[in-house]
Amino acid sequence: MTLTATAKPGPPRPSAAPRPSAVRRTWRKLSPYAYVAPFFALFAAFGLFPLIYTAFVSLYRVELQTPGEMEWRGLGNYTALLGDEIFWTALRNTFTIGVLSTVPQLVMALGLAHLLNYRLRGRTFLRTAMLLPYATSVAAATLVFAQLFGRDFGLINYVLGLVGAGPVDWQTGTISSQIAVSTIVIWRWTGYNALIYLAGMQTIPSELYEAAEVDGASRWRQFFHVTLPGLRPTILFTVVVSTIGATQLFGEPLLFEGSISGGISHQYQTLGLYMYEQGWGYFHLGRAAAIAWVTFVLIVVLVGVNALIVRRRSRKEAAR
Numbered sequence: 001m002t003l004t005a006t007a008k009p010g011p012p013r014p015s016a017a018p019r020p021s022a023v024r025r026t027w028r029k030l031s032p033y034a035y036v037a038p039f040f041a042l043f044a045a046f047g048l049f050p051l052i053y054t055a056f057v058s059l060y061r062v063e064l065q066t067p068g069e070m071e072w073r074g075l076g077n078y079t080a081l082l083g084d085e086i087f088w089t090a091l092r093n094t095f096t097i098g099v100l101s102t103v104p105q106l107v108m109a110l111g112l113a114h115l116l117n118y119r120l121r122g123r124t125f126l127r128t129a130m131l132l133p134y135a136t137s138v139a140a141a142t143l144v145f146a147q148l149f150g151r152d153f154g155l156i157n158y159v160l161g162l163v164g165a166g167p168v169d170w171q172t173g174t175i176s177s178q179i180a181v182s183t184i185v186i187w188r189w190t191g192y193n194a195l196i197y198l199a200g201m202q203t204i205p206s207e208l209y210e211a212a213e214v215d216g217a218s219r220w221r222q223f224f225h226v227t228l229p230g231l232r233p234t235i236l237f238t239v240v241v242s243t244i245g246a247t248q249l250f251g252e253p254l255l256f257e258g259s260i261s262g263g264i265s266h267q268y269q270t271l272g273l274y275m276y277e278q279g280w281g282y283f284h285l286g287r288a289a290a291i292a293w294v295t296f297v298l299i300v301v302l303v304g305v306n307a308l309i310v311r312r313r314s315r316k317e318a319a320r
Contacts, residue, residue, distance in 0.1 A: 051296075058290040064283035077290035087291075089266050090274035093178065097253075097270060098246030100182035101189075106238055109190050110231075113197035114223060127198070130191030142184055142255035146171075149180045171257050174267040181268050184252045189245070193238050200234035201227060236310050243302050247295060248272050271295050 058078070061071040081087045116126060133141070148155045149170035157167040170180045204227065212222045228235075250272035253262050260277045262269020269277070271291060279288030 054289045054292050060286050062285040077287045090269045090271050094270045097178050097182050101185035102242045102246050105186045105190050109193035112194040116198050117201045130194050133188045134192040138251040142252050145184045177268040181252050200231045204230035240303050247299050
């Protein structure tokens with residue numbers, strides 16, 4: 001009788017992981033695009049299409065009463081703007097009000113952020129109070145400031161009378177009306193930019209301040225040699241955003257006196273208000289579309305100039 005040796009069964013081999021199906025592999029590749037598709041769909045519907053359609057309309061003579069009747073003009077709407085004196089006045093006013101509102105606004109915001117960056121009592125309350133003007137509607141803020149800058153019973157003229165100065169007609173004078181409109185913009189946006197600067201200051205390493213203090217640098221020297229260089233990207237961001245906002249300024253000059261012409265002699269009419277006057281005041285939709293595209297090109301040029309200046313300055317400092 002012969003005995004046959006039986007081999008002992010070895011440990012079970014691990015089964016190979018099931019390969020994902022073709023549908024699942026395809027979904028893994030396309031799912032990132034599916035997640036971001038709603039944003040691009042909304043952007044194409046409410047951003048890209050109006051931009052392209054506005055460029056299309058700017059090449060035609062279109063009236064608001066008869067939008068279906070379009071007469072080809074080519075660049076006629078643009079050449080008509082170049083010969084319109086009111087357009088150049090609106091362009092000059094946009095630049096002037098932009099400078100009067102942007103420069104003091106950012107300087108004041110930088111100073112307020114520098115103060116709030118220190119340990120003060122009630123810092124949380126002060127930071128919250130900074131956003132109250134921004135949270136106020138532009139209509140409410142402008143109507144209140146229109147009363148403050150009133151010629152006969154305004155608080156500003158009353159205070160000027162206390163110091164011996166005569167009353168100022170804030171709504172009729174060119175410089176005075178532009179200063180009044182710029183004051184509204186400064187009041188609404190200074191706190192918002194201050195909080196942005198404050199957030200940027202808190203990202204600067206504290207070791208830099210400690211090293212500067214050890215070297216005997218005062219707070220002013222720390223501000224100019226540590227804070228400002230560390231805030232350079234944040235300052236560039238606020239300058240670009242403020243420039244875009246100043247170019248598109250509309251609500252404040254419209255509600256300051258309630259006139260779409262921006263005063264008796266268009267003394268504070270901006271490009272946004274001029275576009276509204278042409279489109280909804282005179283019903284020239286084609287010319288209004290041309291103004292919109294001129295404003296768009298102006299914004300691109302201003303942003304490009306800001307970026308070019310900052311880039312050249314960065315290169316000079318890096319070469320030192």
